[in-house]
Amino acid sequence: MTNQLDFSSLRLAILGGGPGGYEAAMVASSLGADVTIIERKGLGGSAVLTDVVPSKTLIATADTMTRFLDAHDLGVEFADETAVSANLHRVNQRLLKLALEQSSDIRQTLERLGVRVIIGTGKLLDNHRIEVVPGDGGETTVVEADALLLALGSHPRELPDAMPDGERxxxxxxxxxxxxxxxxxxxxxxxxxxxxxxxxxxxxxxxxxxxxxxxxxxxxxxxxxxxxxxxxxxxxxxxxxxxxxxxxxxxxxxxxxxxxxxxxxxxxxxxxxxxGAIPNTEGIGLENAGVAVNKSGHITVDGVSRTTAPNVYAAGDCTGVLALASVAAMQGRIAMAHLLGDTVTPLKLKQVASNIFTSPEIATVGVSEADVESGRYQGDIVKLSLHTNARAKMLGVKDGFVKVISRKGSGTVIGGVVVGPRASELIFPLALAVTRKLHVDDVANTFTVYPSLTGSISEAARRLHVHL
CATH class of the missing domain: 3.50.50.60 (FAD/NAD(P)-binding domain)
Structure with missing residues (x-):
């Protein structure tokens, strides 16, 4: 006999189909709730259609170009020095196709879970009803729900004297x-x-x-x-x-x-x-539902994604918490866990791993060196340049480093920075250490492959050893 709760009678309406919205829909539907998601453009929102997926696909092409151009240092020669070039039309066709495919995959996943998907524009009538104008020009309808999640996203900020024209x-x-x-x-x-x-x-x-x-x-x-x-x-x-x-x-x-x-x-x-970006909160009817916004127009939320209105949650860029798809998704999942009475852990920003997809990449997690220097945290810091790492030498990597921050006295890992190729992947062991409150010795005494870039993470941890 199980004690599993029955949420089949709970109606949830989600306004916005980005990471915060679709992740929440998956969680709520899997727990048995009746879920409707309303999205203006397509599932995945701007993260999939115009931001993260297309931009990082473009960056992947640029990174390949850069590695080819740096290949001379590795002894690679080209018969034609001008052989490497980018066909931007094909690049953009590919990235837009990938974005649409990803959006379609998300929609199919949601529909398989029983989520009702409406493509259209929504406006809050109160904290239980959303008026929806379908994108296909159909009749306006009202979606009623016991609870709402707002995942409204944001749009690019524009300068009055620098208005984009899409041409130049x-x-x-x-x-x-x-x-x-x-x-x-x-x-x-x-x-x-x-x-x-x-x-x-x-x-x-x-x-x-x-x-x-x-x-x-x-x-x-x-x-x-x-x-x-x-x-x-x-x-x-x-x-x-x-x-x-x-x-x-x-x-x-x-x-x-x-x-x-x-x-x-x-x-x-x-x-x-x-x-910068501006949250999509204007003209959405937030005042009708009693949802408060701050001076920047972002929706005010607490650690479990609740707004100031009963039964209304919010997730993603519209909250101004941290403009990352991973944070939006986590906010959506946390909101559903709280709403449906599941085990819930409030959002902890010092556990968020983030990455900047430049060349080289920059990945960070936890407490920063600036936090330590300001006195907000007491920490020890070790920074190791990648130019001494054997694997980095083999790959021709000249720029980058690993930085590990531990709590002074205890030796617990509280932060880290990785600058280098695929830093987005290399930050994971440090994110794991920060989240699970591992000691630097736990990291140092874990086997790494030789040669590998992760070896520098292990070495930095060894240098932070606390002698007892």
Whole structure:
């Protein structure tokens, strides 16, 4: 005899089909709830259709190009020095096809689980009803539910004097319209999105100028990692303009001109404006349901994804917690666990592993060196350059490092940084150590393959050994 609860009578409506929405739908449906998901464009949301999937597919092509161009150092020779080039039209066709396939796969999975999928635009009437205008022009309907989850996502922030036209001036959702590699791409914004696209198009063969309003690229990331990346950018011919705020972007006869606040101008053939994102919370009827938003327009949530309205949860970029698909998905799963009375652990941001898909990649987890330097945490830090790692030498890797942070006194792993190829994969052992509160000796005494890049993680842990 089991004590499994019956949720077949619970009706859940989810507004938004991105990672926060579709992951929540899978969890709730698997536990027996009656689930309806309403999505404006397609399952997967912007993460799948216009953001994560297409951009990282583009980056994968650029990374392959970069590795080919660096192959000379490994003794690889080409009969034709101009043999390696990118057909951007084919690249973009492939990435958009992958995005649509991924979206279709998600929809099929949800429908197999019994989730009702509606493609249309929704607006909250109260905390139990969503008015839906179908995307096919059909009749407006009202979806009633016992609980709601809002996974509304976000859209690119635009500058009044730099409005994208999809031809020469772009936001990051429009770049896939390009059919030829830009001769000179100016990227306004040196955060994660700007840095990733600057790295990608530099790898694809564009001349790139990166305009940063701050004193360095990736101002919110590990300072050592940002320094390595900026050095790589400059070595690969990229122009990085630091402390240069863009005030306007204009079309010219041959391309674009970016005006800087100090009076300087930069001319190129194309411009990407990557200056942040705005949550899709306006005009959605949040006030009708009693859902509060903060000054930036993000929905206020607690550690288990509850909003200020009874029976209404929220997940993803619209909450402003951390704009990562993995965090959105976790917020959605946590919301469902709380709603349905399952075992629930509140979201812990210091356990979130994140990655910046530049070349080299930058991955982080847990407490940062800045946290230690500010006194918020007491920690010991060891940083090992990859240039001493045998596997890195074999691969021709010259730029990158591993940084491990342990709690002072106890030796518990509390943070880490990896800069290098496939850092997104290499961060996992450190994320596991942080989440499970492993001791540096646990990491150091775990066998690693020789030679391997993970050997540097083990070595850093050994150097943090606490002598008792």
């Amino acid at each position: 001036i772009f936001n990051w959702t429009q770049l896939y319209n390009l059919t030829e590699i830009p001769q000179h791409l100016i990227v306004v914004g040196s955060g994660v999105t700007g840095a990733e696209f600057a790295s990608a198009y530099n790898g694809l063969g564009s001349k790139v100028t990166l305009v940063s309003s701050r004193d360095r690229v990736l101002p919110g990331e590990d300072a050592d990692a940002a320094e390595v990346l900026e050095g790589v950018f400059r070595d690969r011919g990229m122009t990085v303009l630091s402390e240069a705020r863009a005030s306007a972007v204009e079309r010219t006869e041959t391309g674009v001109m970016v005006r800087l606040a100090d009076g300087r101008t930069v001319e190129g053939t194309h411009c990407l404006v990557a200056v």
